[in-house]
Amino acid sequence: MTDRSTPRALRMAQPLARDVMEEVAKQHGVCIRPVPLKRLDTHTGQWEIIDVPCGSPMDSKCPPCAKRNKQLRKAQCREGWHLDKEPTITPDQPNEEQCWLVEFRADIQAQRDDTERDGGDTTDLDAVIEGLDEEINAAGMRGSIFGRATAKRSRSTRRRQDAPDLPKRTMTHTSLGQTFQAPDGRTYRPSLFVTLTLPSYGKVRDGAPVDPDTYDYARAARDALHFSKLVDRFVQNLRRVAGYDVQYFATVEPQKRLAPHLHMAIRGTLPRAEIKQIAAATYHQVWWPSVDQVVFEGEHLPVWQEGAGYLDPDTGEVLPSWDEALDELDAEPLHVIRFGDQVDVKGVLAGTKDADQCIRYLSKYLTKSLGDGLDSQARQEHAARFVEALRYEPCSPTCPNWLRHGVQPKDAKAGMTPGRCRSKAHKPEHLGYAGRRVLVSRKWSNKTLAEHKQDRRTWVLEALGKTDEPTDPHRYVWKPVPAGDANVPPLAMRLLRSVRERQRWRAHMAELQARAEGQDLSATEGRAA
Structure with missing residues (x-):
């Protein structure tokens, strides 16, 4: 305890107890933002509070969970990069x-068709069908069995004259890539590590523009917003x-x-x-209404x-809808995004x-946000200008910024206001990029991230001498804990329990490891004798 006679300045310099508790939790790999859930054991009828890790991939929110996520991603990358057997993905049975x-859905559709043929009102049946379609799409099936809801607008598929042509090879049904036989009889299966960047927007020194007034922030903002689409097109062209x-x-x-850039591990070589x-x-054309005016x-507003919908405040006329604005597009796209000249390829x-x-x-x-690491005043000012350039730039068809341009x-x-889009792309820490930070193809490691997590769990249980027995999926019922529930212990107490549990787990692991090393040493001494 702190003596009351301790000078106030010294007391103020002492760390807060909660900060110390969180630091200890981090050192032991314990989630510092656990989510309490109520679990009912249907076999015994007992309720208990279970702390579930928050699972955040960001260091700024929970370093232990971010570290675990990072290790899982590294394992996923390592297992899939140099596969020598074709991955097989068997869809689950419905x-x-x-x-x-x-x-x-088929029965209701038949009733609707009969009603329409007899001249009856199909409004109620249409509502039922719409609800069923939503349930079917959310029922754990890939794709849609009903096709595209609206007709796709036709755009010219002719390649741009300012883009070079692409060669094309006959497609083979493999995902492994080519192997090479060395003179000594060894077989090599090389792969690639590729880095792609965006073009220059102005001269830069130490991460900040030399002349901010001539730096093309508008183009940089649009390129960041549509970078994920450019990556998708690159993969299509690559295949x-x-x-x-x-x-x-x-x-x-x-x-x-x-500016965002891409690091890509590719199985096989070119x-x-x-x-x-x-x-x-590779390029991507953005066919959106004009934002020049x-x-x-x-x-x-x-x-x-x-x-x-939204009306013109002067005339009272309804603004053109998104579909109507697309119908009036000119022959040229709003924006064309391309990669820069710097392309690094490594075998x-x-x-x-x-x-x-x-x-x-x-x-x-x-585990870092895109906006982390602004280590100088010039870079911080550069980031502020970049965020301001993004503020009124439409990020998607649903962005409120379209109202600014009369669409x-x-x-x-109701409630949409230009410059106040809640999309991920407009948050300062994302710097315009709203796509996924990790992009993994379906046949990479032949496993989902959840399966990689299960592999890790199985390894730990085997090391502890336990078996991962399957659990009856209907045994437990989980429910969220209401805020302020008196049955939930204080966070500090929950963190202490988790730390103690981790200490026991690590002690057991260390004991097993020491025992294994001792057995190996005895076997070695026996062979030497």
Whole structure:
């Protein structure tokens, strides 16, 4: 306890007890933001409070959970990079609920068709069908059995004249890539590590523009917003040129200048010149309404009217809907995004130091936000200007910023205000990039992240001498704990319990390891004797 005679300045310098508790939890790998859940054991009828890790992938929120997520991603990358057997993915058989929903949907559709043929009102049946379609789409099935809800607008598929052509190989049904036989009889299965960047927006020194007034912030903002689409198109072009089902593990990270760039581990190999040719030929066109003219701003904004949408505050006319605005598009897209000239391609062999180094590099920034690490005043000011450039830039068809240009956002609703979009892309820590930070193809390691987590759990249980027995999925019932529930102990007490449990687990692991090392030493001494 602190003596009351201790000077106030010294007491103020002492760490807070909660901060010390969190630091101890971090050192022992315990989640510092556990989520309490109530669990009912249907066999015994007993309720208990269980702390579930928050699972955050960000260091800024929970370093222990972020570290575990990072280790899982590293394991996922390592297992899939140099596979020598074709992964097999067998879809699950449809369950009773999925089959029943589809059959019931067919019955309702037949009733609706009969009613329409007889001249009756189909409004109620249409509402039922709409609800069933939502349930079917949420019932754990990939894709849609009903096809596209609306007709896709036709756009010219002719390649742009300012983009080089792409070669094309005959597609083969494999995802492993080519092997090479060495003169000594050894077989090598090389892979690639590729880094792709965006073009220059102005001269930069130490991560900040030399001349902020000439730096193209508008183009940088749009490129960041649509970077994920450019990556998707690169993968499509890569598979077309490679001639096989290319598999990849990629991460998106910020460059020092704050522009997103891509690191990609690719299974199999292609000539470096072809990779660079594919990057140069890859582009993405954004077919959106024009944003050259600002129609409404400041206090002069469209007015919401229930049942009609947003109205022009001067004339009272309804603003063009998103679909109507797309119908009026010109022949040129709003924006075309391309990669820059800097393309780094590196060959990698399995089991080498280069492979381990690349895996570490891929996971290096996974626990950091895109806006972290602004280590100078110039970079902080650069980030502030970049965020301001993003503020009024439309990030998606549903973005409120379309109101500024006289267009109703898709699925418009009351309360939308330009410059106050709640999308991930407009948050300062994301710097315009709203896509996933980790991109993994379906046949990469032939496992989901949950399966990799289960592998890790199985290994730990085996090391502890326990078996991972299957649990009856219907045995436990989980429920959220209401805020302020008196049955939930204080956070400090819950963290202490978790730390103590981790200490016991580590002590047991250390004992087993020491026992194994002792057995190995005895066996070695016996052989020597």
